[in-house]
């Protein structure tokens with residue numbers, strides 16, 4: 001995943017997964033001679049990010065890794081609290097808006113700091129939940145985008161997910177064992193997402209059938225690969241007519257979201 005001398009942006013939210021990822025990458029950085037930079041995305045959710053920003057700052061200072069903060073406000077001209085206020089309906093969940101913005105924000109931030117690699121701490125549980133969300137919302141294209149793992153390329157940026165085969169519980173265990181303090185505040189919008197339901201579903205299943213999450217992961221990966229191969233033949237990659245980013249539609253998901261929020265502000269939906 002990582003080559004000698006590369007500059008790696010690590011997406012660090014202040015949660016356990018991303019701090020553990022930074023901790024481990026930093027431990028093996030010297031012998032592999034790569035450079036790490038932490039990036040934190042501030043969504044603009046009142047009272048939620050403050051704790052994590054100070055945790056990331058202290059953590060990075062302690063291990064001597066430079067860090068940068070980028071906000072939705074500066075990148076997209078709107079923060080999450082405003083987006084929640086202006087969204088046309090609650091059918092558009094906060095997490096779907098936030099996830100769309102975060103993916104792009106991490107790409108833009110990595111490119112701005114001159115990193116060739118973006119490492120994120122998505123774990124096996126995240127992967128299963130995302131697969132189910134895409135499946136249950138009928139978004140088959142996105143199932144195809146989930147493959148290949150763990151390496152993906154975007155506009156010259158190599159995107160890696162080193163934890164994608166690890167259970168969330170293993171990462172929590174590592175964090176406690178290593179004495180890593182992580183964010184305790186929960187996002188006030190997290191219960192809007194069906195992700196929480198899938199998390200509970202899989203954890204309950206794993207309790208009575210240990211290993212089932214890993215079996216699911218392998219099956220979902222295979223399905224994702226099949227969808228990707230099939231879709232590659234019918235989906236033409238275009239550039240978004242507004243921002244120029246790669247998109248399978250004429251307008252990319254970020255610009256569609258921004259338009260949707262602006263349209264609502266102008267009462268187009270009245």
Ligand code: SF4
Nearest residue numbers: 094095098187189190
């Ligand atoms: S829980 Fe949803 S709204 Fe809150 S930070 Fe995460 S993705 Fe964004």
Ligand SMILES: [Zn+2]
Nearest residue numbers: 240243252255
């Ligand atoms: Zn766009």
